[in-house]
Amino acid sequence: MSATEFRKQYGSHPFATRAKAVMTSGNTRSTVFVDPAPPYAELGQGCRVTDQLGHVSIDCNNNYTSLIHGHARRQINDAVTRVLQTGTAFGIPTESEIALAELLKERTSYQQWRFSNSGTEAVMTAIRAARAYTGRDVLIRFEGSYHGTADVVVPKGAPGLSAGVDKDVLVLPQGDRDAFDRAIEYVGGNLAAVLIDLLPNRAGMKPAEQDFVDHVRAATTRLGALMIIDEVITLRLAEAGFASKYNVQADLITAGKIIGGGFPVGAVAGRQDVLAVFDPRITTPVSWGGTFSANPVTMTAGRVALEEYDNTAISDLNNFGDILREKLLSAGVLVNGYGSLMRILEPVSQQNFWWETYERGVMLGTNGLLALSTAMKMSDLEEIAKAVINSVAAVRERCSDE
Ligand SMILES: Cc1ncc(COP(=O)(O)O)c(C=O)c1O
Structure with missing residues (x-):
């Protein structure tokens, strides 16, 4: 399925139609809107979220940095x-x-x-x-x-x-x-x-x-x-x-x-x-x-x-952030941040980038924000890095084609 087709499924889903009939743009928070319609979460467990289509992603959004332990701790x-x-x-x-x-x-x-x-x-x-x-x-x-x-x-x-x-x-x-x-x-x-x-x-x-x-x-x-x-x-x-x-x-x-x-x-x-x-x-x-x-x-x-988030947990999580940032930087991805918080700064369409990473199984903030949680393991970091690096490459390629 192409990236465009992947997105389209959400735009034509009955949730999108019902939501848009009762809420401007289909939801209550300006920050969570993605075009044509956001996925709707059905299940959060640890660092993973499943949406209404059964698509699973590693949650690096964590409700905009608030879920320090991921879901359902x-x-x-x-x-x-x-x-x-x-x-x-x-x-x-x-x-x-x-x-x-x-x-x-x-x-x-x-x-x-x-x-x-x-x-x-x-x-x-x-x-x-x-x-x-x-x-x-x-x-x-x-x-x-x-x-x-x-x-x-x-x-x-x-x-x-x-x-x-x-x-x-x-x-x-x-x-x-x-x-x-x-x-x-x-x-x-x-x-x-x-x-x-x-x-x-x-x-x-x-x-x-x-x-x-x-x-x-x-x-x-x-x-x-x-x-x-x-x-x-x-x-x-x-x-x-x-x-x-x-x-x-x-x-x-x-x-x-x-x-x-x-x-x-x-x-x-x-x-x-x-x-x-x-x-x-x-x-x-x-x-x-x-x-x-x-x-x-x-x-x-x-x-x-x-x-549950004591000094050791804080420094372990910040350390995870440093490792991930290092992986991204060494692959040529522009990223800022500190410890467990970071922001991808690619001069590319943020909406396109969000969808590219989401399709690859990683959920970011709609502005390229990543907030790690204690529910993540080293293997999750590998997956996140791979998805972000490949998404940056895909969006850069799309930009150069346009
Ligand atoms: C630095 C900062 N201050 C204040 C707020 C507002 O917090 P809330 O969304 O809980 O109203 C936010 C939300 O993201 C924030 O990032």
């Missing part, structure tokens, strides 16, 4: 099954929330934690906390970094933003010290926070430079502004988060993905005096709700997932 399922017997959500807190916060505090040394249902909410709320704490308005963030879909972090001028909603947001090229210095001079004493991702996926997953990170840390401290490090993706890279590799301590971090053990999650963590803005006992607290925030299913799954 027994320890997580057992713990969640027990929670299901005793109630899944309450109008009062549960001990499971304390346990996850304790574990995260012990690992990262960030003093206080608050949970939400997504990284988007976490980023939105961290920015609000920074503004409330400093009494200032301006946020600096960096070009190309993805921080979810709140109004202040989507690209300026994006459709649906009201005029002026981002007037207090400056977007600068990451790593450009001169631009940063000019911006803080211009903003003066009105800088509330700098939001930075040290391994920005959508901007190409090139690790931030130490000098620049130190410079931002020093400038924010000097100006009495906050440094918010977005660790939603990168927390998986080190027990204390990716910032620990830079020996830098944020005032606030945002987290998500792996800390929910496969269930919806987000978190803001950081300095006790900053998180005090949420204290309902103060006169004008920042409001933080979320009907399902910190529900016991997510909190329990997250705790178990992290217990």
Whole structure:
């Protein structure tokens, strides 16, 4: 079957027809759309996913980096099954929330934690906390970094933003010290926070430079502004988060993905005096709700997932990433990243590339993202490398024919 015919099967499948009748483009998440229609997952086991046509792929997407142990990890399922017997959500807190916060505090040394249902909410709320704490308005963030879909972090001028909603947001090229210095001079004493991702996926997953990170840390401290490090993706890279590799301590971090053990999650963590803005006992607290925030299913799954992802597991998985990156680089594939996260940077059609790898039995992110899981073995890495290398060759050949 040709690559075109392979794709077509999904476009003409009854799921695609039914889905498009009730959902624009046939699903709910812009990020998972592939043309003519995405495959629909039916079964996830370990590092493999089977779709509605029975096609099996090694999952290197892992729900956009969140499934650190792949699918249906027994320890997580057992713990969640027990929670299901005793109630899944309450109008009062549960001990499971304390346990996850304790574990995260012990690992990262960030003093206080608050949970939400997504990284988007976490980023939105961290920015609000920074503004409330400093009494200032301006946020600096960096070009190309993805921080979810709140109004202040989507690209300026994006459709649906009201005029002026981002007037207090400056977007600068990451790593450009001169631009940063000019911006803080211009903003003066009105800088509330700098939001930075040290391994920005959508901007190409090139690790931030130490000098620049130190410079931002020093400038924010000097100006009495906050440094918010977005660790939603990168927390998986080190027990204390990716910032620990830079020996830098944020005032606030945002987290998500792996800390929910496969269930919806987000978190803001950081300095006790900053998180005090949420204290309902103060006169004008920042409001933080979320009907399902910190529900016991997510909190329990997250705790178990992290217990199963200790220092040894983290360095083994990062090591797997280094091995895979090396295999790809030595075959001439352009790839960036760090540890268990990487991004293929081929200047080829991402949709075509996604389908080529999927057909060869490897599922990536639609932007060429790979996130490894502890469910993978060395033999899986071999298969992944082979599929990616052959797909790059196929897409390059197709490009040169056109
Ligand atoms: C760095 C970063 N921040 C924030 C988010 C938003 O998280 P969520 O998709 O859980 O809303 C993402 C999502 O991919 C992310 O990669």
